[in-house]
Amino acid sequence: MKFFKILIVTFLFLSTKLISQTPTDFLSKEFHKDRREVLRSKMPENSVSVVFSNSIRNRANDVDYVFHQDPNFYYLTGYREPNAVLVVFSEDQTDENGNSYNEILYVQKRNKRAEQWNGKRLGVEGAKNELGFDLAFNGIDFINSKIDFKKFDKVFIEGKFKDDHRNSNDNADVFKLVKSFKQKSGYNPAIFLSPMKKYFYSLIKETTPEKREETVARIKGLQEQYSELKEDKFIQNYINASDEKLAQDYQQKVSLALQPQTNIDLDFFPSQMATMREIKTEEEMKLLTKAVRISAIGQVEVMKAMKPHMSEVELQGIHEFVYKKYGAEYEGYPSIVGAGNNGCILHYIENNKTKVGNDLVLMDLGAEYRGFTADVTRTIPASGKFTPEQKAIYDLVYAGQEAGIAKYVIGEKMSTPRATAEKLINEGLVKLGIIKSVDEEHPYMPHGTSHHIGLDVHDPGNYETFEKNMVVTMEPGVYIPEGSPCDKKWWGIAVRIEDDILVTDGKPVNLSGEAPRKSEEIEKMMAKKSVLNDFVLPDLDK
Numbered sequence: 001m002k003f004f005k006i007l008i009v010t011f012l013f014l015s016t017k018l019i020s021q022t023p024t025d026f027l028s029k030e031f032h033k034d035r036r037e038v039l040r041s042k043m044p045e046n047s048v049s050v051v052f053s054n055s056i057r058n059r060a061n062d063v064d065y066v067f068h069q070d071p072n073f074y075y076l077t078g079y080r081e082p083n084a085v086l087v088v089f090s091e092d093q094t095d096e097n098g099n100s101y102n103e104i105l106y107v108q109k110r111n112k113r114a115e116q117w118n119g120k121r122l123g124v125e126g127a128k129n130e131l132g133f134d135l136a137f138n139g140i141d142f143i144n145s146k147i148d149f150k151k152f153d154k155v156f157i158e159g160k161f162k163d164d165h166r167n168s169n170d171n172a173d174v175f176k177l178v179k180s181f182k183q184k185s186g187y188n189p190a191i192f193l194s195p196m197k198k199y200f201y202s203l204i205k206e207t208t209p210e211k212r213e214e215t216v217a218r219i220k221g222l223q224e225q226y227s228e229l230k231e232d233k234f235i236q237n238y239i240n241a242s243d244e245k246l247a248q249d250y251q252q253k254v255s256l257a258l259q260p261q262t263n264i265d266l267d268f269f270p271s272q273m274a275t276m277r278e279i280k281t282e283e284e285m286k287l288l289t290k291a292v293r294i295s296a297i298g299q300v301e302v303m304k305a306m307k308p309h310m311s312e313v314e315l316q317g318i319h320e321f322v323y324k325k326y327g328a329e330y331e332g333y334p335s336i337v338g339a340g341n342n343g344c345i346l347h348y349i350e351n352n353k354t355k356v357g358n359d360l361v362l363m364d365l366g367a368e369y370r371g372f373t374a375d376v377t378r379t380i381p382a383s384g385k386f387t388p389e390q391k392a393i394y395d396l397v398y399a400g401q402e403a404g405i406a407k408y409v410i411g412e413k414m415s416t417p418r419a420t421a422e423k424l425i426n427e428g429l430v431k432l433g434i435i436k437s438v439d440e441e442h443p444y445m446p447h448g449t450s451h452h453i454g455l456d457v458h459d460p461g462n463y464e465t466f467e468k469n470m471v472v473t474m475e476p477g478v479y480i481p482e483g484s485p486c487d488k489k490w491w492g493i494a495v496r497i498e499d500d501i502l503v504t505d506g507k508p509v510n511l512s513g514e515a516p517r518k519s520e521e522i523e524k525m526m527a528k529k530s531v532l533n534d535f536v537l538p539d540l541d542k
């Protein structure tokens with residue numbers, strides 16, 4: 001009997017997997033629940049966190065952009081629709097019937113007509129059954145609810161509202177949910193200081209009478225550049241104070257302004273999310289690794305397929321075709337495919353050169369798989385062979401990357417890989433005669449090398465030291481645009497090599513290592529035949 005039961009349960013399980021024609025390998029509801037538990041465990045007594053979903057963004061006229069969930073919201077709920085709000089309480093609350101709860105998800109209301117046009121909605125029942133919330137309501141219930149946010153010691157939100165949601169015909173869109181929250185909580189953006197003001201207010205607060213002159217000189221030196229400092233009445237009063245007594249009075253006012261009189265806190269939530277999201281769980285690692293491998297395999301296929309007559313956008317299409325073939329939903333960020341001088345534009349996304357010719361082609365792309373995005377760059381010669389100049393720069397960047405990757409070990413500062421790569425690259429640039437000395441300020445290596453990836457391509461984190469199960473890019477680059485103050489033979493060479501590195505107890509693991517990186521290995525891969533060689537379409541111009 002028991003055997004049959006097991007058989008039937010197994011059959012039902014397998015058949016739902018087989019019958020289901022949509023992906024089933026998203027993060028589990030247990031994962032999201034656990035993340036909410038961790039957040040709750042960090043929240044102080046009598047506090048509440050309020051997190052909003054993303055809204056629908058308009059592209060043009062009656063066409064909207066493809067919806068993408070806010071990564072923090074997704075991390076905590078698994079909900080993939082707009083117009084929702086999550087409320088997490090530090091302790092159990094009791095409703096009028098004596099039932100207790102410690103979290104509520106408010107979701108988009110089900111609507112037959114809207115679902116006929118734009119697809120199925122999970123609704124309240126779906127939020128309970130599929131996402132595992134005990135308590136879920138429609139968005140309008142949040143607007144009509146009497147939640148008294150003023151009674152909490154702390155109300156945590158994701159930072160100052162950017163107010164970039166559109167007011168639509170929907171009676172519970174994010175615009176209206178946020179508006180309702182602002183009314184309920186008494187949110188007043190004017191009392192929150194910008195990071196720059198916070199910094200200078202703190203500086204003034206901590207300035208002793210002996211150091212006042214120094215602080216005043218520092219602020220005066222910067223106020224031309226930053227109008228925010230010039231227009232701030234507290235700062236102006238402080239720097240113009242005619243005597244020490246007045247200066248101290250203004251110092252006092254600044255200290256008070258540093259502690260806005262509100263229970264709304266903008267810092268706690270983002271900081272907790274950074275701490276949680278920078279370390280990947282096993283479940284996240286499976287999906288993230290898949291996103292990275294898909295992206296690396298895209299690079300391999302393009303290495304085989306690339307021909308000088310191809311356009312940048314065609315190459316982009318091959319990468320993205322590989323992503324879609326693996327079932328990746330999106331690209332994690334706009335794809336960058338830049339030949340020659342175009343590669344010098346760091347976030348070049350026009351990808352509109354019609355022939356890559358014999359240039360180096362810089363390709364920075366990442367598949368997004370079940371919400372997780374890779375970030376992988378390869379730079380390869382369209383002809384299949386590096387010229388001596390291209391190879392010299394390429395091998396230098398490669399050496400810098402290798403030296404940097406070796407520093408992805410537990411406890412090492414996250415700034416070390418860039419410093420290590422930069423030192424090596426500067427020495428190389430001197431040897432090649434591109435710069436004169438290793439200390440020379442130069443524009444050829446303008447960006448950082450190491451950011452977390454995850455649900456965001458630039459994932460939040462504390463950016464202090466490497467810890468186990470972080471996944472961080474290592475992406476040195478050297479860019480020599482046309483007209484640079486060096487021998488012309490280097491002009492138009494742009495090289496970035498970017499890999500996604502997992503920090504472990506032992507050696508760092510290169511998750512994107514399936515795509516060749518060494519110049520010789522790239523040339524070998526490019527000599528291989530591509531199945532796309534036979535994919536010839538009709539010529540529409542004939």
Ligand code: GLY
Pocket residue numbers: 333364375457475498
């Ligand atoms: N693709 C963006 C970056 O490399 O950071």
Ligand code: MN
Pocket residue numbers: 375451473475498
């Ligand atoms: Mn990157």
Ligand code: MN
Pocket residue numbers: 364365375376377498
């Ligand atoms: Mn990148």
